Amino acid sequence: MDNTNYGQTIKRLLTYFKYYKFRTALVLLLVLVSSAVSVASAAFLRLLIDDFIVPLLGDQHPVFDALLQTLIILAVIYAAGVVSTFVSKRLMITISQQIMKKIRDRLFGHMQKLPIKYFDRKAHGDIMSHYTNDVDTLNMMLTDGLPQLLSTAVTVVVVLGTMLYLDVPLTIVVVLGALAMLWITKTVGTKATQHFFRQQESIGVVDGYIEEMIHGQKVVQVFSREEEAIEQFARLNDELFENSATANKYSNILMPVNANLATLIYVLVAIVGGAMAISGWNTGLTLGSIAAFLSLSRNFTMPIAEISSQVSMFVVALAGAQRIFNMMDEHAEEDEGLVTLEKNQHRAGWSWKLEDGSTVVLKGKVEFKDVCFTYDGKKQVLQDITLYAMPGQKLAFVGATGAGKTTVANLLNRFYDITEGEIIYDGINIQRIQKADLRRSLGIVLQDTHLFSGTVADNIRYGRLEASDEEVIQAAKLSYAASFIERLPDGYDTHLDGNGNGLSQGQSQLLAIARAAIANPPVMILDEATSSIDTRTEALVQMGMDNLMDGRTVFVIAHRLSTVRNSDAIMVMEKGRIKERGDHHQLLATKGIYYQLYTGAFEWD
Template sequence: MSDTTAQTTHRVVDAPERPKDGPRQRGHGPMGNQGPAEKAINFGPSLRRLLGNLRPERTRIIIVAILTAAAVVANVLNPKILGEMTNLLFAGLLGKNLPAGVPLATILEQLRAQGQGTFADMLAGMNVTPGAGVDWDAVARIGLLALGLALVAGLLSWGAGWMLNDAVQNSVYRLRQEVEAKLGRLPLAFFDRQPRGELLSRVTNDIDNIAQSLQQTLSQLLSNLLTLVGVLFMMFWVSPVLAVIAIIAVPISLAAAVLIGRKSQGRFAAMWKSTGDVNAQVEEAYTGHTLVKVFGRSKEVEARFARDNDLMYSASFGAQFLSGLMMPVMMFIGNLSYVAVAVVGGLRVASGQMTLGDVQAFIQYSRMFTQPITQVASMSNLLQSGVASAERVFQVLDAEEQIAEQDNHLPVPTRGKVEFSHVEFSYTPDKPLIEDLDLTVEPGSTVAIVGPTGAGKTTLVNLLMRFYELNGGHISLDGVDIATVPRAELRSKVGMVLQDTWLFEGTIRDNIAYGRPDATDEEIRAAATATYVDRFVHSLPEGYDTLIDDEGSNISVGERQLITIARAFLADPAILILDEATSSVDTRTELLLQRAMNALRENRTSFVIAHRLSTIRDADTILVMREGSIVEQGNHEALMAAEGAYYDLYQSQFSGPEVTDDAA
């Protein structure tokens, strides 16, 4: 071997490279299988945690409680007031038909003597003035009072609803911020295990469902509970006997609500899980639409979507059916209570133990009493749905984060000396990938890593970027352990160009400037010119202001790759990583890019991963990986003269010999 700037002693075992999309816990390809169904939610702790997010809004919540309580008091007093109006009207109508000037006691005695004792008992229980008609002034005053209370209750309820909506939306706003910040702290391994559509469903659909559930349940729950307390007090005030009859319906209603709630709890968890699965499948099929068509897998994709859609339908139908069942059951129990109250109340009016107005008020109270129970029971299913979504979001928030940042710093300027010392790493604990890797790369040198797919080439640069944490050993940059340096500072020193290009929706200028947002137009154009982006930009209608979508479908694959190279060029990093960076350009463009790459690599440490050996012939050091180990190292001339593994690999590309297992 010739002298090089890299010295390596290591062994890599069983080293299949991680797929670009990363390992996943369950299949989500066109022929992937569904994973196991999620367990039912842990309702109590999840609900307490969800409500705990409202703690910063406690001032608003207190004001909402006060306004709601005042509105409930106004609503609860109204039936009693209207009952008094009924008493006035009824007493006036009865008194008008009685002889004026005759004492009521005399009339009652006459009625009993005539065998009309029941009527006499009813009159005795009412404030009747013989010969007097309806006191319309008193009726008008009571009516205006009832109308005023109704208006006040409506205004108070509107104010409470407005403030509660503000509190809930602020809480959900903070939750979205927490999720966004959390996603930035999660390791790449987390995203490897999460289908994109499933993760998107958690941070969009589930959070929206949380907002809707909180808004609908909290606004009604507080009002209904206070109404229940107020109505119960008024019921016992009006008639303890009828109150006991009405209360009998409560344990029956609660038992039905608990039974239905338990049945629906797991259904809502399954519903939102299946929603995430369908989103993941649709997102994947749409992203890979061209690939699906090329390989003729449309029927398989459609069949899998139909299966996922059926599962989602079954779960949603079960959840919504049980949710819809709650209201009819509660109404049936409430109607039974209503009938019992009406019958017993009528008998007590006939016996003179109650006035007609009190019975009317009590019937209204019985309706007001069963309505909150019915609504609370119905809301329990909506709350189940919201808590099921909350738990899915909490699973993201509770996911294990990256190792905490330390406050060490890289030297300025950064020279670019990289050292791997006894590095050990594996994507999964049971499959070691890299064991005892030692590698030293001097500043300004170019190290090319070649070999067949599955040799762990990309893993080396992933570790250098701290996309994954080491199982053992350490990596240093200019003598500083990169594990002690903030990731943002480390990655600001590294420019990376991948085989899979990534562009966001925006102009070509914006995509190039992503490498250095404060760059001037002149610097952007200089980077574009150096990487030959400027050649094709002028042929586009809007030039550098041409809008491209996130898939870059309105420009070619090669042009997208040129833009990503220009982005790295503009960033001017101390370390450059090129992972098959020219794989999608034509031969002529590749030659032009080689000149740009030579300028880009000048005075900076470069790692080049390549299958096309023509792109790395001028590298200072070439590391040849095959069958889980580095079998050769040196520059191009030395490796060709050695006629070893690199020579065989080179000849297989440029001389076209028959490929054997040894030369693959």
């Protein structure tokens, strides 16, 4: 991250304080009070020495009443400083936690608006690290580092003004020493910064690899690849170690170097001040003034040394903030559609509301007209796809892996937008339809079923959140899921985790069908919905899907030809093109690719 981005990140972080103006102003006021107390204590030290201690030492009958009153005032001032520091830190903690909450809310809210292609190209573990590691480091800076920085800034300004008032030459000595400290901090900190940003990136890579291994642990063990997994992790972990060690090597030398410099400045002030007083060069420089100035020089340089020790915290936090903001700056999914969906629970009553306010009854007629698509702008994934599905028809897509079958479904959902051509839905170009409404009219059952943490009923109801318990049960019966649900320990109230542990693949698939059924959409997409289950379970799932498909326009993406025999039309795809089309009997009669596949003459690659 260059210096421009570095400054922009800080500026962007500071904008979050505008939501808490009053409390932030109060924190600044209390920090000012705390800094004023440190200055006042030095002023009182001068007063105590010059006006009380020195005169009392030469008095044969000293009276301590005035000294006692002064000490009481000093105690009150110190108490005010303690209270100010305590309250300011408590307020700052509250403000920082509210800022973190707002950042997490915005980050998650923006993530929901990102296109599917973002998640296809980003490791999920790296995305997770934004919410965990990056947010945690930022939280540490706002809670601990920023209050210290504010206190240091205010203290330095106030103390500098007081030192200039007391003695200009000694102030120059202190300022020159402080400038040397800042130069060292900048030089070393710049080197540390580069490695801390690399460290944050390495953490994201390691998190992504760990997440990948957790999900693929069975595969790792099946193929006995534990040693290779450990070696790969060791390489990534070594890279993280190198970046972290180098960054911390630079940052950890700052505090001792600057602390020793602060001590050297303290000694120089004592020597120069004492020499000036003894030589008579500065007659106004008393013993109390020198003592007060020494206290002020310590208050001026030590906060700088302490802040330099926190450079690593600031750099790591800013690296995390930059990664968070980078995700926030990812372009949200664009939606230029103006056509909306008007629906009730009966799909026969659904209709499209056009831009002019008129309505078109939603029937489920879908047409692809000369559709072409490429993911990267170079390699064509789909070429000249032309087809139509009349309301209530069942269209099947078969072909080898990578032929473009699933891409057709992704384009219909507008997870990706076509490169050329048109997709027409009930006479309306789908680019005119709002994406959320388009997707509400399309149900989908995927090969990889995802269940959410919650009850069985919650997972079914996810298709339509307002569905009643009776509708949930009806959807389960429709999908043939009711029989196994009723055998679960708590039936529909059985709690599932996000992976659906305890359920077979077929049972999870039946729940996915029930979830699609309760949404009751006019058009269904079944994407390899039976490819990862056994033949016996497939028969049960197939009956559930048959119920789901009844009366709907259906797109079936299948690898097993047995699941597409009763389709109204079958599209045989190869290298992004439709090579053959027709129903089961027509395709057999042509004795082409489909015939050879069905009779076992050859198999998909």
